[in-house]
Amino acid sequence: MRRRLVISYLLLMVLVLIALETPLAITLATRETDRVRADRLADATRFASLAGPALRGGSTGPLESELRSYDDLYGIGAAVVDRDRRSLVASAHWQSATGTGEALDAALAGQQVSGPDSVWPWVDAPVVVAVPINDGGEVLGAIVTVTPVAAVRRAVTAWWLALAGIGLLAVLACVLTAFGLAGWVLRPVTELDAVTHEITEGDRDARVQHHLGPPELRRLMASFNTMADAVSDVMDRQRAFVAHASHQLRNPLTALRLRVEELGPSLTDPQGRAEHRLALEETDRLALVLDALLTLARAERQENERVVVDAAEVAASRVAAWQPLARHREVTLGLVAPDTPTYAWTVPTAVDQALDALIDNAVKFSGAGGDVTVTVAARDGGIALEVRDTGPGMTDSQLGQATERFWRAPDVQNVDGAGLGLTIAAVLVDASDGRLTMRAGEPRGLVAGLWFPAPDQGPLDGACPPVSDRLPATAG
Secondary structure, eight states, X not given: OHHHHHHHHHHHHHHHHHHHHHHHHHHHHHHHHHHHHHHHHHHHHHHHHHHHHHHHHTOOHHHHHHHHHHHHHHOOEEEEEETTOOEEEXXXXXXXXXXXXXHHHHHHTTOOEEEOSOOOTTOOOOEEEEXXXXXXXXXXXXXXXXXXXXXXXXXXXXXXXXXXXXXXXXXHHHHHHHHHHHHHHHHHHHHHHHHHHHHHXXXXXXXXXXXXXXXXXXXXXXXXXXXXXXXXXXXXXXXXHHHHHHHHHHHHHHHHHHHHHHTGGGOOSHHHHHHHHHHHHHHHHHHHHHHHHHHHHHHHTOOSOOEEEEHHHHHHHHHHHHHHHHHHTTOEEEEEOOSSOOEEEESTTHHHHHHHHHHHHHHHHHOTTOEEEEEEEEETXXXXXXXXXXXXXXXXXXXXXXXXXXXXXXXXXXXXXXXXXHHHHHHHHHHTTOEEEXXXXXXXXXXXXXXXXXXXXXXXXXSSOOGGGTSOSOOO
16 A cells, blocks of 8 residues: 555656646757847847948958858858859858758848747757848848757756756655655554454454554544454453353252252152153253353453464374263274374364364264274374264255354254354364364265364474374274
């Protein structure tokens, strides 16, 4: 934007200079030409006054001496012609030039002629002056001078170069002023852009210095800071409310579950026992929802703090932690990871919580005899983790809704869960500048992928042991 402002200022300045200096340059050229023409007309008029008696008396000696001296002194050729255009007297440097014939025609008709009107630096045509020689009202001939224009051209060129130099100085001053002015005007905009990016990346404490720039932009920056404070306060209040509400509801929910559980021995009707079991399951489900809300509130409160973690080590620990449940549900849970550490740059607990959510869903929906494979690999300048299952998978529309809060597929409403696992994983991955992707597996199932950026500089050697020392390549 600064470049565009400077170009606009510069264009305006150039147009003003052209509008001012072009007429001035023409005026200077015309003035220099008029000065030379006036001098030559005065000289030619004096020669004409001397030539009249000389032509009457037939004695041109004094006139020839005058022309010769004039030519030697100024280097200007001059000639005297009669009414028949015959040259009677000519100086040593006399030579007919362009426009001489027309000038003689006008002079013999009794008119004084001088031309051209202006001498330009690129024109070589001389200044031709013709004056009639009169004696008693009769035109006896004409005096013609031909003046080289080299000196005039040099003078005009010098004036024009001076104007060009002044114009360049003015343009340079305009550029320097424009850069300073544009910087002063755009400094608040630049800082506002930088602070906006900082807030977008998670630094909600970033604010703009609203004492810079024009008053209008200072008011804008003050309003932006006020808006950022209000939004930050609202987000803090919202997250605090979710966390507090979830925490406060656990105690009455625990008490309610105990009371419902104590009703069990007093129920003898089979239908009543079934309803009692369903009530206990609903309280357990409600407890899971509250736990998920607390986890989500903590995940969304994560700032820009990043840590270096060994994704392969974390994946191995999570696979080991989910092995009992996988065996209980007759699901084969395996890990494919490199033998060397694979370091990722993430917010704390992002990898393990995201893997927990994905492995939980994969084991839950694969069913007895299913296979779940967790893969870790370096890819695209970062670390990629995939959880592949052989469950029923999801349709394209369901994949688009999977990370929405409390969303659950219509055909799994009776399966335990709060509908917040993928939401929490998405929040943590996004806070780590990573990616969460899901696609249909082949020939069936679902492939959930995680990608985290790699650190610019890895941790010290020996920070994590190889995966092969902790867990076999696959586990059943």
